[in-house]
Amino acid sequence: MEKQDSKPKLIGMTLAELQDVVYRGKMPKFVGKQLAEWLYDKKVSDFESMANISKKNKEWLAANYEIGRERPSRESKSADGTVKYLFNVGNGNAIESVYIPDKDRATLCVSSQVGCKMNCYFCATGKLGFKANLSAAQIMNQILSIPPAPKKGEEPMNPLTNVVFMGMGEPLDNFKEVEKVIEILTAPWGLAWSPKRITVSTVGKLPQLKELLDRTQVHVAISVHTADTAQRESMMPAQRAFPISNVMKTLSGYDFSHQRRLSLEYIMWRGVNDDIVHADMLVKLIGKIPCRVNLIRFHSIPGVDLKPCSEERMIMFRNHLNQKGITATIRASRGEDIEAACGMLAAKK
Numbered sequence: 001m002e003k004q005d006s007k008p009k010l011i012g013m014t015l016a017e018l019q020d021v022v023y024r025g026k027m028p029k030f031v032g033k034q035l036a037e038w039l040y041d042k043k044v045s046d047f048e049s050m051a052n053i054s055k056k057n058k059e060w061l062a063a064n065y066e067i068g069r070e071r072p073s074r075e076s077k078s079a080d081g082t083v084k085y086l087f088n089v090g091n092g093n094a095i096e097s098v099y100i101p102d103k104d105r106a107t108l109c110v111s112s113q114v115g116c117k118m119n120c121y122f123c124a125t126g127k128l129g130f131k132a133n134l135s136a137a138q139i140m141n142q143i144l145s146i147p148p149a150p151k152k153g154e155e156p157m158n159p160l161t162n163v164v165f166m167g168m169g170e171p172l173d174n175f176k177e178v179e180k181v182i183e184i185l186t187a188p189w190g191l192a193w194s195p196k197r198i199t200v201s202t203v204g205k206l207p208q209l210k211e212l213l214d215r216t217q218v219h220v221a222i223s224v225h226t227a228d229t230a231q232r233e234s235m236m237p238a239q240r241a242f243p244i245s246n247v248m249k250t251l252s253g254y255d256f257s258h259q260r261r262l263s264l265e266y267i268m269w270r271g272v273n274d275d276i277v278h279a280d281m282l283v284k285l286i287g288k289i290p291c292r293v294n295l296i297r298f299h300s301i302p303g304v305d306l307k308p309c310s311e312e313r314m315i316m317f318r319n320h321l322n323q324k325g326i327t328a329t330i331r332a333s334r335g336e337d338i339e340a341a342c343g344m345l346a347a348k349k
């Protein structure tokens with residue numbers, strides 16, 4: 001049975017908000033910091049475990065709030081080690097997160113919305129339409145609950161080293177909550193991660209892209225997919241409101257030559273955007289902006305007549321970009337057998 005939202009959730013709250021909670025409960029201010037430590041550093045999922053908080057205070061907290069930790073309701077494992085998790089998020093809605101292990105790293109691809117408003121032609125999430133924004137608590141729950149504790153006899157999975165906002169939804173269309181999550185991930189009272197461990201992927205939604213660039217230091221990935229503006233508009237309706245030339249102009253005002261990384265995502269479709277002409281248009285669009293291009297294999301989805309282009313064509317495209325002085329790599333495809341690869345997330349129950 002689906003759990004109904006009742007009390008406010010503590011995960012997803014900043015230190016200032018937790019201090020507000022303890023103030024309301026007439027507790028000393030330092031309890032706010034203790035609470036943050038239990039939630040984000042020790043990652044406890046019940047009030048009982050909060051050893052240095054008094055019984056009376058724990059009872060008050062439990063009566064008025066919930067921690068907000070929910071286990072995934074289903075998991076599917078890929079032959080390549082990728083694991084897709086389904087979370088119920090209320091009102092009959094579900095979202096997916098994808099755990100991608102790679103040697104000593106483990107990246108979690110998180111969702112920021114149920115469905116998406118951007119309606120990109122090639123994307124399974126876009127086909128769902130928009131249902132709801134996820135709260136910071138619902139995004140944090142994905143990060144705190146994965147990987148789940150191992151079952152008896154199971155090897156523990158590597159803890160998360162990176163988070164990418166590349167799951168369901170356009171993160172900058174839910175910027176307030178996403179920004180809060182970035183704060184919790186990077187603050188000393190939160191998970192104390194370096195912003196270099198976080199990447200936000202966007203179609204280039206302005207002005208929120210500028211706010212993200214100004215107010216955080218996280219890496220940015222822009223879904224370009226084609227530098228031909230008419231073609232981009234037909235594939236990505238967002239091109240109309242946020243032309244890629246404006247997005248690149250905004251990006252050109254920031255420093256991506258040191259710590260912060262800019263990647264341009266480019267899904268390759270056979271006979272659509274895989275020609276040398278398209279590579280040259282991309283080179284022109286990039287100009288002098290330091291970035292890397294990720295060439296992504298397309299994964300067919302029902303009802304979409306696009307086809308993946310051949311490996312040879314991808315290599316030719318990559319080599320051409322490299323010759324023009326642009327770092328380009330063909331991104332290894334992960335989790336296709338469980339519909340967890342790029343553009344395939346549709347939270348089918």
Ligand code: SF4
Nearest residue numbers: 116118120123126169
């Ligand atoms: S590709 Fe991203 S922005 Fe476009 S519809 Fe899918 S989830 Fe939304």
